[in-house]
Amino acid sequence: MENHTTRPHHVAVVGSGPSGFYAAAALLDAEPDVRVDMFDRLATPWGLVRAGVAPDHPKIKSVSSQYDKTAAREGFRFFGHVCLGEDITRDELLERYDAIIYAVGSQTERRLGIPGEDLPGSIASVDFVGWYNGHPDYVDLAPALDTERAVVIGAGNVALDVARMLLLPEADLRATDTADHALDALVGSSVREAVICGRRGPREAAFTTTELRELTDIDDLAVVADPGQVPADIADDDTLPKATRRNLEILRGFAAHEPDPGARHRMEFRFYRSPVEIRGDGRVEEIVLGVNRLETGEDGRTRAVDTGERETVPTGLVLRAVGYRGLALPGVPFDDDTGTVPHTEGRIDGDDHRREYVVGWIKRGPSGIIGTNKKDANETVRHLVADLAEREPVDRPADHGESVETWLRDRCPDLVDQAGWQAIDAHERGRGEPDGRPRVKVVDREELLKLSRP
Numbered sequence: 001m002e003n004h005t006t007r008p009h010h011v012a013v014v015g016s017g018p019s020g021f022y023a024a025a026a027l028l029d030a031e032p033d034v035r036v037d038m039f040d041r042l043a044t045p046w047g048l049v050r051a052g053v054a055p056d057h058p059k060i061k062s063v064s065s066q067y068d069k070t071a072a073r074e075g076f077r078f079f080g081h082v083c084l085g086e087d088i089t090r091d092e093l094l095e096r097y098d099a100i101i102y103a104v105g106s107q108t109e110r111r112l113g114i115p116g117e118d119l120p121g122s123i124a125s126v127d128f129v130g131w132y133n134g135h136p137d138y139v140d141l142a143p144a145l146d147t148e149r150a151v152v153i154g155a156g157n158v159a160l161d162v163a164r165m166l167l168l169p170e171a172d173l174r175a176t177d178t179a180d181h182a183l184d185a186l187v188g189s190s191v192r193e194a195v196i197c198g199r200r201g202p203r204e205a206a207f208t209t210t211e212l213r214e215l216t217d218i219d220d221l222a223v224v225a226d227p228g229q230v231p232a233d234i235a236d237d238d239t240l241p242k243a244t245r246r247n248l249e250i251l252r253g254f255a256a257h258e259p260d261p262g263a264r265h266r267m268e269f270r271f272y273r274s275p276v277e278i279r280g281d282g283r284v285e286e287i288v289l290g291v292n293r294l295e296t297g298e299d300g301r302t303r304a305v306d307t308g309e310r311e312t313v314p315t316g317l318v319l320r321a322v323g324y325r326g327l328a329l330p331g332v333p334f335d336d337d338t339g340t341v342p343h344t345e346g347r348i349d350g351d352d353h354r355r356e357y358v359v360g361w362i363k364r365g366p367s368g369i370i371g372t373n374k375k376d377a378n379e380t381v382r383h384l385v386a387d388l389a390e391r392e393p394v395d396r397p398a399d400h401g402e403s404v405e406t407w408l409r410d411r412c413p414d415l416v417d418q419a420g421w422q423a424i425d426a427h428e429r430g431r432g433e434p435d436g437r438p439r440v441k442v443v444d445r446e447e448l449l450k451l452s453r454p
């Protein structure tokens with residue numbers, strides 16, 4: 001007779017970014033006996049911490065040490081280079097696990113829907129960010145940086161990230177883990193100016209204060225705004241939320257300040273502007289911006305309304321940073337309007353058996369900072385643990401975990417486990433050390449797999 005046991009519970013976490021890791025940690029805290037298997041389609045974990053956070057923000061990236069601690073816990077396993085929907089199916093996971101948590105984030109861009117959007121030289125921030133961060137999918141992007149001016153669409157933190165990466169001094173860039181292909185291109189770039197366009201006003205911008213404030217510390221960068229758009233008294237309204245007032249104080253500083261005429265780089269904030277058309281003969285040559293006024297709707301939200309006035313800006317590079325969008329997972333419900341999985345506090349709607357859950361951006365949309373995912377994951381895991389406790393225990397052999405691994409390795413011979421990832425990690429860090437860089441990223445899939453093998 002085989003030795004059967006009703007415990008431990010086996011949970012699959014699909015996606016190894018912050019939300020996946022916070023969910024794994026919350027599960028391990030709640031059920032000391034739980035087994036958590038974390039999957040990622042890439043050979044490397046950490047999601048946007050590795051492939052999204054700007055390389056000149058090493059402090060933010062250092063949150064990965066928390067994920068290392070989770071990965072070192074008893075009951076945790078990492079299975080990289082395993083793609084749900086290609087290598088394995090949702091049904092196969094449901095057969096083998098008591099529950100699945102989808103933590104796959106928002107993997108694509110929100111579209112502008114304007115003529116010329118797909119001209120060469122018009123690039124989604126998702127792609128550009130992936131490119132400079134060494135995400136294997138975007139290594140070959142080769143953005144055209146042979147232009148003096150870049151126009152960035154969107155007034156959020158990603159817009160700031162991409163504009164800053166274009167304008168950082170060489171020494172600052174060289175100290176980062178920017179992928180080498182991007183480092184060379186950015187250092188040799190002709191871009192001297194980035195114009196960040198917000199469709200609404202400075203009050204409505206989605207930047208966070210730390211990210212705005214740090215611009216003042218960048219060498220050789222003149223940051224400017226139009227005093228007509230950011231008047232001197234704009235922050236003096238004490239009915240505004242504190243964070244908005246702090247942002248406005250910084251922005252009005254940019255507008256009031258006489259920019260250093262000798263600065264090598266220039267960043268401009270231009271508000272009340274929507275992209276209307278991107279034009280060019282075979283590649284981007286200019287962008288037409290529509291001038292907006294603001295109107296407050298019945299819901300209290302301020303909307304940008306086109307005045308009909310137009311402004312043409314010559315540029316060879318348009319970066320579209322208007323937000324991310326989730327992708328549907330095979331067999332999992334999906335709301336196409338929001339680009340998220342419909343759920344109630346993390347329990348996927350329509351899952352009457354209470355076995356599928358969501359966390360992070362695929363749950364709530366692409367908003368918030370890394371830490372936001374902790375609370376979000378805790379909410380989902382609280383329900384998951386309650387559901388597990390209520391359910392009839394599943395009879396499984398004591399070596400169920402081992403059987404699952406055997407099945408996976410058979411299906412995915414190139415699977416990268418935690419030891420494989422640690423080998424990649426050590427190699428990258430070692431390569432960075434002589435130049436004082438946090439790491440030199442390996443971006444080639446085959447090389448990553450080779451490094452991961454014992």
Ligand code: NAP
Nearest residue numbers: 154155156157158159199206321322323324366367368369
């Ligand atoms: P975001 O904060 O949602 O900003 C998107 C911007 O795009 C908004 O200004 C939005 O304007 C604008 N936009 C949307 N559709 C548009 C259109 N059709 N035309 C023109 N503009 C349009 O998104 P994000 O910058 O991608 O950032 C995603 C999340 O990651 C945010 O929560 C952000 O704070 C976070 N993040 C944090 C950091 C950090 O902490 N350092 C770094 C990067 C990202 P409206 O407001 O008018 O819609």
